[in-house]
Amino acid sequence: MSTTTTRAGAFSDQELARIRADFPILARTVRDGHPLVYLDSGATSQKPYAVLDAERDWYTQVNAAPHRGAHALSEEGTEAYEAARATIAAFVGAGPQEIVFTKNATESLNLAAYAFSNASTGGGGGGGDRFRLGPGDEVVVTEMEHHANLIPWQELCRRTGATLRWLGVTDEGRLDLSNLDSVITERTRVVSVVHASNVLGTINPVATIVARARSVGALVVLDACQSVPHLAVDVADLGVDLLAFSGHKMLGPMGVGVLWGRPEVLDAMPVFLTGGSMIETVTMERATYAPVPQKFEAGVPNAAQAVGLAAACDYLTELGMDRVAAHEHALTELLLAGLRERPWTRLVGPDDLLDRGGAVSFVVDEVHAHDVGQILDDQGVAVRVGHHCAWPLHRRMRAMATTRVSVAAYTTPADIAAFFTALDRVPTVFGIGG
Amino acid sequence: MDLYQQLIIDHSKRPHRMGLRDPFDAEVHHVNPTCGDEITLRVDVDGDVVRDLSYDSLGCSISVASASMLAELLTGEDVGHARTVYAAIRHMLTSKGGDPGDEDVIGDAVALSGVARYPARVKCALLSWMALADAMAQSGIDLTEETHV
Ligand SMILES: Cc1ncc(COP(=O)(O)O)c(C=O)c1O
Numbered sequence: 001m002s003t004t005t006t007r008a009g010a011f012s013d014q015e016l017a018r019i020r021a022d023f024p025i026l027a028r029t030v031r032d033g034h035p036l037v038y039l040d041s042g043a044t045s046q047k048p049y050a051v052l053d054a055e056r057d058w059y060t061q062v063n064a065a066p067h068r069g070a071h072a073l074s075e076e077g078t079e080a081y082e083a084a085r086a087t088i089a090a091f092v093g094a095g096p097q098e099i100v101f102t103k104n105a106t107e108s109l110n111l112a113a114y115a116f117s118n119a120s121t122g123g124g125g126g127g128g129d130r131f132r133l134g135p136g137d138e139v140v141v142t143e144m145e146h147h148a149n150l151i152p153w154q155e156l157c158r159r160t161g162a163t164l165r166w167l168g169v170t171d172e173g174r175l176d177l178s179n180l181d182s183v184i185t186e187r188t189r190v191v192s193v194v195h196a197s198n199v200l201g202t203i204n205p206v207a208t209i210v211a212r213a214r215s216v217g218a219l220v221v222l223d224a225c226q227s228v229p230h231l232a233v234d235v236a237d238l239g240v241d242l243l244a245f246s247g248h249k250m251l252g253p254m255g256v257g258v259l260w261g262r263p264e265v266l267d268a269m270p271v272f273l274t275g276g277s278m279i280e281t282v283t284m285e286r287a288t289y290a291p292v293p294q295k296f297e298a299g300v301p302n303a304a305q306a307v308g309l310a311a312a313c314d315y316l317t318e319l320g321m322d323r324v325a326a327h328e329h330a331l332t333e334l335l336l337a338g339l340r341e342r343p344w345t346r347l348v349g350p351d352d353l354l355d356r357g358g359a360v361s362f363v364v365d366e367v368h369a370h371d372v373g374q375i376l377d378d379q380g381v382a383v384r385v386g387h388h389c390a391w392p393l394h395r396r397m398r399a400m401a402t403t404r405v406s407v408a409a410y411t412t413p414a415d416i417a418a419f420f421t422a423l424d425r426v427p428t429v430f431g432i433g434g
Numbered sequence: 435m436d437l438y439q440q441l442i443i444d445h446s447k448r449p450h451r452m453g454l455r456d457p458f459d460a461e462v463h464h465v466n467p468t469c470g471d472e473i474t475l476r477v478d479v480d481g482d483v484v485r486d487l488s489y490d491s492l493g494c495s496i497s498v499a500s501a502s503m504l505a506e507l508l509t510g511e512d513v514g515h516a517r518t519v520y521a522a523i524r525h526m527l528t529s530k531g532g533d534p535g536d537e538d539v540i541g542d543a544v545a546l547s548g549v550a551r552y553p554a555r556v557k558c559a560l561l562s563w564m565a566l567a568d569a570m571a572q573s574g575i576d577l578t579e580e581t582h583v
Contacts, residue, residue, distance in 0.1 A: 368493060374438075394470070400493075429443075
């Protein structure tokens with residue numbers, strides 16, 4: 001596939017056909033022969049052959065424990081693993097030594113939260129008073145966080161005596177910044193927010209939050225799980241201190257995630273998981289630690305998955321992230337328009353395309369999301385139903401559960417049409433609308 | 435689709451014996467954490483008889499209909515019968531479709547037999563029954579005891 005240098009637009013039918021041929025699973029059928037219509041990429045994306053081949057090549061050609069031993073395979077394995085790190089780092093505009101491999105974004109966010117926790121109880125490997133928390137200190141999140149970016153901070157506050165505060169969400173599903181200055185204050189030590197909401201689709205105004213956090217000396221953590229797979233993300237532009245994402249949501253394998261950090265921030269963070277290959281010297285009494293990123297990568301790493309994720313980054317780069325974003329933008333427009341035409345649905349999230357990603361959640365009057373999902377599933381349409389690991393947000397939006405459609409580079413306008421055709425059975429089955 | 439038989443739609447739209455009533459011996463609150471379905475259920479047991487079963491149910495059609503059927507099947511029945519029905523429902527719902535349910539024992543709840551083929555939904559149908567077993571246990575009655583039909 002060649003990238004265009006002209007203005008980015010949605011993928012053409014021919015381009016989509018070529019892309020879809022790279023994803024074998026998209027050709028299968030489900031539930032008595034219905035072609036699969038996969039609209040759950042927000043939960044996990046499908047994987048192209050390029051990623052599967054990269055993982056297989058790792059195991060058939062170079063498999064060895066990286067950074068351990070000195071035989072030929074171990075050398076090549078280390079090289080491949082570190083090359084993957086460089087590719088993934090470049091994908092988000094970072095230097096290779098600025099990214100730490102984890103198992104997923106959840107672990108990345110816990111690594112960040114535990115830096116504060118461990119600093120507060122005298123943990124080693126860091127330098128920083130910046131990370132020490134106690135009563136009187138505050139941690140700020142938002143009401144639209146995925147549980148993965150809420151519970152680690154709740155637990156951190158419980159352990160250290162710090163106080164958890166949060167920015168609210170408007171009825172429309174945007175971050176409520178009206179009290180930004182009274183929520184983020186001189187007491188705030190860290191602000192952790194989601195970049196693109198996995199429920200609302202909302203893309204948050206990172207610059208505004210960073211500016212306020214900087215003015216009070218707080219660190220900023222960004223949960224970029226739903227942005228890195230869908231739009232061009234550059235860590236330098238964002239101006240945050242730490243950023244987390246998962247490989248499996250961006251065409252990569254399950255089992256690998258990333259924590260990016262500013263070098264001086266990562267340096268100052270105490271170690272989290274400890275053990276083999278994250279050390280410098282060890283005696284029976286104590287240890288000193290390797291430089292970043294090794295000090296955060298205890299144990300034999302998920303090297304095959306890292307190599308697979310690098311292949312996913314190459315694949316997305318080849319497609320062009322501006323094209324991917326434009327394509328998903330067009331699909332989101334179809335989804336919003338289709339829901340607007342169906343007055344028995346209520347969108348949960350912004351009804352415009354400004355600063356909006358391709359997660360579109362809604363409720364159907366009088367019909368529970370589980371029942372909506374079941375009708376869709378019966379026709380081969382895979383969506384997510386429930387609270388999508390954002391229970392407080394659902395409570396805020398007065399929805400017990402929602403149905404979420406989410407798109408990716410391989411999603412077609414025909415998928416969206418099939419979704420609406422299936423959705424239109426809901427009023428008939430449940431006797432609503434009119 | 436055959437999962438949503440008319441009986442399920444009817445029970446979920448107009449749940450029988452819905453609402454929380456006094457007096458009661460035990461009250462329990464159960465949730466299905468994957469989807470947020472909730473039920474608060476009260477039992478009023480008089481010796482060997484389930485005098486009243488009242489509940490407040492919030493959730494999908496399967497979970498609400500199942501609670502409605504439960505209340506209809508067991509209110510005023512004796513504990514021995516409750517054990518039989520409880521065992522029959524559990525067996526049907528966990529049979530992966532192998533057990534179509536016996537209408538003479540479980541009445542309208544045979545309409546729930548289709549749920550057994552959808553593992554993700556079995557929990558919705560079982561929610562009220564798990565709450566019932568819990569509430570009965572708190573009233574000193576073990577619903578899971580072996581029954582000899
Ligand atoms: C916004 C957001 N944050 C965090 C996560 C957690 O990602 P993972 O389960 O891969 O750790 C998700 C995944 O659903 C998400 O959508």
